[in-house]
Amino acid sequence: MSWVLDFASLQREFQCYICQSNLKIPVTTECGHNFCLSCLRTYTNMQPKFSCPICQYQCQVVNLTTNTQLKEMVEVAQRLHRQAMEIKSQNPSCAHQVLTHFCEDDLQLLCLQCTRSENHNGHQVTPIVQAASHHRQRFQDIIQSLKMQIKDVEGLKNIQNERIQTFREKAEARRQELTSELEQLNQLLLWDQQAAFSRLKDEEQDVKQRLRENIVVFENYISKLRGFMSHVVTGRAQSDSELLSTVKDFYKHFQSLRNPAIFPAQLRRETYNFPLLCSALQKVIQQFTVNVTLDPESAHPQLLVSEDKKCVSLLKKKQHTPHSLKRFTNSPVVLGCPNFNSGRHFWEVKVGEKPEWAIGVCKANLSTEARWSSVPRGCWRIVWQGDCFDVSGADSNFQQATRAKRIGIFLDYELGEVSFYSMPEKSHICTFRDNFTGPVCPYFYLGLHSEPLTLCSVTD
Numbered sequence: 001m002s003w004v005l006d007f008a009s010l011q012r013e014f015q016c017y018i019c020q021s022n023l024k025i026p027v028t029t030e031c032g033h034n035f036c037l038s039c040l041r042t043y044t045n046m047q048p049k050f051s052c053p054i055c056q057y058q059c060q061v062v063n064l065t066t067n068t069q070l071k072e073m074v075e076v077a078q079r080l081h082r083q084a085m086e087i088k089s090q091n092p093s094c095a096h097q098v099l100t101h102f103c104e105d106d107l108q109l110l111c112l113q114c115t116r117s118e119n120h121n122g123h124q125v126t127p128i129v130q131a132a133s134h135h136r137q138r139f140q141d142i143i144q145s146l147k148m149q150i151k152d153v154e155g156l157k158n159i160q161n162e163r164i165q166t167f168r169e170k171a172e173a174r175r176q177e178l179t180s181e182l183e184q185l186n187q188l189l190l191w192d193q194q195a196a197f198s199r200l201k202d203e204e205q206d207v208k209q210r211l212r213e214n215i216v217v218f219e220n221y222i223s224k225l226r227g228f229m230s231h232v233v234t235g236r237a238q239s240d241s242e243l244l245s246t247v248k249d250f251y252k253h254f255q256s257l258r259n260p261a262i263f264p265a266q267l268r269r270e271t272y273n274f275p276l277l278c279s280a281l282q283k284v285i286q287q288f289t290v291n292v293t294l295d296p297e298s299a300h301p302q303l304l305v306s307e308d309k310k311c312v313s314l315l316k317k318k319q320h321t322p323h324s325l326k327r328f329t330n331s332p333v334v335l336g337c338p339n340f341n342s343g344r345h346f347w348e349v350k351v352g353e354k355p356e357w358a359i360g361v362c363k364a365n366l367s368t369e370a371r372w373s374s375v376p377r378g379c380w381r382i383v384w385q386g387d388c389f390d391v392s393g394a395d396s397n398f399q400q401a402t403r404a405k406r407i408g409i410f411l412d413y414e415l416g417e418v419s420f421y422s423m424p425e426k427s428h429i430c431t432f433r434d435n436f437t438g439p440v441c442p443y444f445y446l447g448l449h450s451e452p453l454t455l456c457s458v459t460d
Contacts, residue, residue, distance in 0.1 A: 011081060014074045017054055018043055023074050027064040031057035034070060102131035184428065207265055214263040221260050228253070284346055284410060291458050292336045292347040292442050298326040299334040303446065309337075312444065313452035336442030336455070339364040345411045347442065348423055348456035351384065352405055356447030358383040360432075361411055361418045364439040380418045380432040381443055382407070391420075394430035404429070406456070411440070 016023050018039040025037040031052045035043075044050040044061050052059055099109040105123040115125050126134070235243055235250065293309035301318040305311075312334050321327065328334070336347075349359050360381025383390040384403070404422035407429075411418050416436055420429040444453055 011077055014070075014077050022078060023070065026067045026070045026074065028067045028070070029057075029059040029061075029064075031055050031059055034067065037064065037066065040064070100128060101125050102128055104131070180427075207263075210263050211265055214260065217260045225257070228257070284344070285408070288344045288346045288410070289458050290338075290345045290347055292338075292455055294444070294455070295326070295335045295337050295441075297322075297324045298328060300328045300330075300332045303332055303334050305334065310457070311452050311454045312446065314446050314448070314450050316450075332446040332448070334444050334446075335362070335364075336444065339439040339441045340411060340413055341436075341439040342413050344413070346408065348406055348408045349444070350406050350454040350456060352451060352454075353403075354384075354447070354451040354453065355386055355449055356384060357453060358443075358445035358447075359407060359453070360409065360420070360443050361440045362443040364441045379443055380434065381445070382420050382429060383445075389429065391430045394432050409442070413440070 014023055015021060016026075016036045016039055017033070018035055021036075023034060023036055026034050027037045027040060028034050029040075029052055031054075033052055033054050040061065043053070049058055050061055051057070098111060100112050101110045101115050102108070103110055103115075103120050103123050103125050106120070109128070110120065110125065114120060232250070235246065238246075294305045294312055296305045296309070299305050299312065299321075301321045302315050304313050304315050304319070314332055326335070351357050351359070358381045360379060362380070363378035366378060380393070382394070387403075406423040408421040408423045408426070409418065410421070413436055416434050417431055419431040421427065422429055446453060
């Protein structure tokens with residue numbers, strides 16, 4: 001008999017005689033037969049004794065306990081039965097045959113008879129032992145592949161963890177940047193509020209003074225009118241010839257009378273132009289950065305401009321230079337190109353550890369007299385002098401107190417603003433405000449030290 005038939009016979013031994021199904025909570029009677037506990041209670045109608053339905057032996061039914069070992073055997077038999085049914089469904093022709101071979105094409109167990117069927121004609125069919133050995137080796141290769149894959153994924157996991165840390169650091173940096181920007185904004189609001197209140201106070205006092213002066217004008221005019229009216233009353237009492245002799249001057253004077261105008265007493269509306277903060281400045285840098293170069297024709301004879309016109313340094317002696325009306329001859333100054341007469345423009349200058357310098361924007365058409373001056377009119381610049389900034393003429397909300405090694409200059413021609421920033425942290429230093437009436441250009445003062453000033457390239 002095949003193992004399938006043997007298993008079917010074994011399975012029958014695990015059936016309850018009463019319900020003809022697999023034993024559920026099996027109990028063993030005194031005669032050695034096995035029944036379901038629930039079936040036995042129903043069969044005996046809960047009587048203390050009963051006749052065994054198989055051998056008719058009179059058995060006690062009190063204090064029966066579950067046959068745990070038999071219960072486990074029944075469960076094992078049920079699992080084996082399910083596996084047998086799966087094999088039978090996969091190999092219907094092999095239901096009563098011993099499986100001795102394996103088809104590599106269909107990955108299916110076969111009996112000897114099935115290896116000769118048309119379904120597996122031309123397929124690679126090998127004995128079970130050989131096939132199992134082959135697939136165990138393949139499993140080993142897969143295990144090695146999985147180990148490598150696990151190693152790779154663990155590497156990716158480590159990279160992801162590093163990126164989490166990097167992201168945390170970036171988020172913290174952004175948080176600090178936002179905090180700094182908001183603190184700057186609050187400070188700017190406070191400064192602007194104080195400046196606006198100060199301007200309002202000055203304007204209020206000025207308007208009050210104008211109003212008081214205008215009241216005096218009205219009082220003087222009223223006095224004048226009363227005097228004229230008194231003259232008219234006197235004229236009426238004159239003789240005909242006396243009245244008519246003065247009537248021409250009288251009418252001329254009367255027609256020239258004009259009431260004084262009322263002073264409007266209006267306050268101008270305040271406007272608020274805050275300097276760009278860090279996030280906004282980054283967009284400005286990306287959109288409005290221009291390629292600024294130095295103009296050798298404007299350079300003082302003691303200044304050496306590099307061939308690429310991006311760097312300038314102070315020499316010990318003056319050079320022989322061609323005559324140029326644009327040249328500064330009294331101070332170590334050089335101007336930049338191009339000129340600007342509209343739009344918005346941004347450029348950066350490396351000042352490094354230079355102890356003295358001044359940079360900014362000036363009128364492109366400075367007079368000869370202005371070029372002789374160390375502080376020419378029509379120049380909007382910041383000055384570093386040893387350990388502090390000089391921002392004379394800028395808005396009162398000056399913020400930068402420490403040395404900056406790189407300076408960003410942002411020119412908004414239409415708004416009439418020149419703003420300075422400490423780079424790369426993008427912190428605002430100060431802003432000059434004016435009305436530009438002609439072209440302006442970059443301005444560079446080197447002081448009396450040899451360290452160079454360098455214009456940053458657009459790609460820096």
